[in-house]
Amino acid sequence: MRHKTRxxxxxxxxxxxxxxxVVAFAGLVWAxxxxxxxxxxxxxxxxxxxxxxxLGLLLLCWILFGGFRGGRGSRRGWEHGMRRRWxxxxxxxxxxxxxxxxxxxxxxPHTEPEPKA
Numbered sequence: 001m002r003h004k005t006r007x008x009x010x011x012x013x014x015x016x017x018x019x020x021x022v023v024a025f026a027g028l029v030w031a032x033x034x035x036x037x038x039x040x041x042x043x044x045x046x047x048x049x050x051x052x053x054x055l056g057l058l059l060l061c062w063i064l065f066g067g068f069r070g071g072r073g074s075r076r077g078w079e080h081g082m083r084r085r086w087x088x089x090x091x092x093x094x095x096x097x098x099x100x101x102x103x104x105x106x107x108x109p110h111t112e113p114e115p116k117a
Contacts, residue, residue, distance in 0.1 A: 029055045 004012075033054035040046045049057065091099065 029058055032058050 026052060029051060033049055033051055036057070037048040041048055086094065
């Protein structure tokens, strides 16, 4: 098996991968435009959009909902750390942690039960 040279890898990238990416992205913009023009005027009575407006909508959604943050993959480290922390807790520590979460989300202060005499 022959190894490809750097020039060959760059040529494959420029002449195969990049054009495929451009075609796929253009297809995605076309799909957004088609779905918008099919659904939104009928449901909400808004105007149809052009191809370039659909590109703008796609970019806006990317910025607002997924761009510059790494998407879902950036949370995996946090989730893994929390899972390890949870596994290291004793059952008593877990119960105390859950009580704190419940009090934070329910809006009631976390209080210890009165000891029974």
